[in-house]
Every structure is written in structure tokens, then in C-alpha cells.
Amino acid sequence: MVDVMRVRAIAFDVDGTLYPASSLNLRCVDLFFAHPRFVTAFSSVRRQLRALQRDARFAPHDSESLHQLQAALLAERLGTTTEERARDLMERIFYQEIPRRFATISPYPGVAAALSSLRARGFSLAALSDLPPEEKLRALGLSGFFPRILCAEDTGALKPHPRVFEALTNALGIAPEEILYVGNNVNYDIGGSKAAGMGAALRGRNAPAADFRFARWDDFAAWARDRLELTE
Numbered sequence: 001m002v003d004v005m006r007v008r009a010i011a012f013d014v015d016g017t018l019y020p021a022s023s024l025n026l027r028c029v030d031l032f033f034a035h036p037r038f039v040t041a042f043s044s045v046r047r048q049l050r051a052l053q054r055d056a057r058f059a060p061h062d063s064e065s066l067h068q069l070q071a072a073l074l075a076e077r078l079g080t081t082t083e084e085r086a087r088d089l090m091e092r093i094f095y096q097e098i099p100r101r102f103a104t105i106s107p108y109p110g111v112a113a114a115l116s117s118l119r120a121r122g123f124s125l126a127a128l129s130d131l132p133p134e135e136k137l138r139a140l141g142l143s144g145f146f147p148r149i150l151c152a153e154d155t156g157a158l159k160p161h162p163r164v165f166e167a168l169t170n171a172l173g174i175a176p177e178e179i180l181y182v183g184n185n186v187n188y189d190i191g192g193s194k195a196a197g198m199g200a201a202l203r204g205r206n207a208p209a210a211d212f213r214f215a216r217w218d219d220f221a222a223w224a225r226d227r228l229e230l231t232e
Contacts, residue, residue, distance in 0.1 A: 005180065005199055005211060006231045009124035009172045010224075012146075013159075013183035014133045017203050019107045019140055027101040031093055037078060038089055045073045046130075046158065050188075053161050060156035067091075067153075095132065102139035110217030115145040117221055122230050126150065128168050128181070130158050130188075148172065159185075160192025169196070178231055180211070182220070 015021060032039050049070065052058055060066040071087035078086065119125060126148040127133050133151060137143040148171050152164040159165075169176050176197035183189020183200070186207045193200045194209050201220065202210040212227070214220045 004227055004229055006178075006229045007123070007180045007199060008174050008178040008231045009126060010118055010180045010182065010228075011126040011128050011168055011172075013181075013185070013189050014127055014129035014136055015131065016184040017182060017189075018111055018127075018137075018142060019105055023105045024098070024101060027104065028098060031097065035089065035093065038074070038086075038093070041074055041077045042070075042090065042094060045070055045077060048073055050158055050160075053157050058157070058161075062156050063151070063153040066156045099132070099135040099139075102136050105140065107140050107142060108217050110221060112142065112145075114217050114221040114224065115142065118224060118228075119145060123228075124148075124172060124174075126168065126172060128152065128159075128164070159188040160195065162192075162196060165192055165196035165198065180228070186210075 012018060060069055071083050071090055074086040074090060075081055075083040125146050127137060127146045128150045130152045134149055150168060150171055152158050155163040155167050157163045180199040180201060181193035184203045190200045190202050190207050190210050199211045201212040203214055206213060212223050
């Protein structure tokens with residue numbers, strides 16, 4: 001862990017970082033029981049996509065082409081549905097219905113206070129999530145903190161693909177070393193941001209590569225107050 005980190009911007013993962021993933025899981029139990037094979041297959045396909053995108057020949061370069069590939073992989077994995085049916089279910093469940101469940105979900109305690117403090121000190125704030133984050137952030141009451149909200153899928157890839165973090169760097173208009181990325185996944189968030197040359201903070205279990213690790217947002221706020229300095 002460094003003594004002082006000088007950055008201009010701080011970007012945040014959304015799912016499992018700004019709110020408890022368990023809160024969403026509880027509100028989606030009915031979807032799992034209604035479509036158990038499909039929900040399980042979608043999770044498997046997302047892992048498959050991350051494996052495929054390690055190949056330099058990985059083709060998707062926008063969200064539409066990525067969704068087409070997801071639907072094809074889902075249909076192949078299920079073996080009992082067409083690609084069109086898989087695409088319809090995927091869009092309805094994961095891109096329409098699940099975001100609506102955020103109406104009764106609250107952020108982790110201390111998130112809003114930490115974001116307010118960082119914004120008051122002049123740091124640029126951004127959100128970067130694999131799945132579309134705009135509706136979720138509005139429901140969580142946090143969208144006003146983030147002038148820049150990015151979805152990894154718009155690049156045709158998922159974290160930790162380099163294109164995703166390059167898009168964040170381009171959106172902020174600053175060098176990677178001037179960005180701190182905060183997430184909850186060791187491989188996707190910490191590994192991806194560090195490989196891109198950014199600083200990284202982990203909300204969760206131990207990760208030697210992270211510059212800071214925390215369980216409570218009050219602890220992150222205290223660390224940011226004492227150890228983060230704004231680069232002019």
C-alpha cells in the first residue's frame with residue numbers, strides 16, 4: 001500500500017461494490033425459479049465470453065454484436081431454444097426486468113457520504129459496470145454523483161478486457177495512472193484496472209495487487225481523506 005496516491009479521477013464498479021449483491025439476489029429469486037436453466041446458462045455464458053475475449057481474434061466491438069454472440073452461445077448451451085428466443089429472454093430478464101428490481105435496494109452505508117466528500121475535494125467521478133448501470137444508479141439515488149457513466153458492453157467486451165479500461169481513460173480524458181478504480185472482483189476489477197496502469201481499491205477480501213482493501217465504506221472514506229491527493 002502506498003503512503004500517498006495522487007489521482008485526478010476515481011471510477012467505481014456498481015454491482016456488489018456500491019450495493020450488496022445479496023440484496024439483488026433476494027429480489028430475483030422468482031426469476032431463477034421461473035427460468036432456472038436459462039439463468040444458470042447466462043452466468044456460464046458470461047464466463048465463457050471472458051475466456052473467449054482473451055483471444056486477439058475476439059470479434060465483438062459494440063453492445064449489439066456482443067449481445068448477438070451471447071444469444072448464440074445461450075442457444076447452443078441450452079440446446080432446446082432458438083437464438084431468437086434466447087435473445088428475447090436475455091433482453092427481458094437481464095436488461096429489462098432485473099434493473100427494475102432496484103427500486104427497493106439501498107446502497108451500502110456510507111457510499112453517498114464517501115462520494116460527496118470526493119466530489120467536494122475536486123476529484124472527477126465515474127461509474128463503469130459490465131451490465132448497463134444507468135437505471136440502477138438512478139434507483140440507488142447515486143446517478144447525480146457520476147458525470148460519466150459507462151457500460152463495458154458498449155466496447156463489445158467485458159472486464160477485464162483492456163478495451164473496457166481504455167474506454168474509461170478516454171471518457172475521462174486523462175492518463176491511466178491518474179485514475180483509481182474501485183471494485184469488488186479481484187480478477188475483473190483489480191486485475192483489469194492494474195493491467196491498464198490504474199490504481200485499484202478492493203471492496204472485499206484480500207487482494208495483494210490492490211492499493212487498498214476495505215469492508216466498510218467509512219473505512220474507504222477515511223483512507224481517501226488521508227491517502228488520496230488531487231493531481232493538478
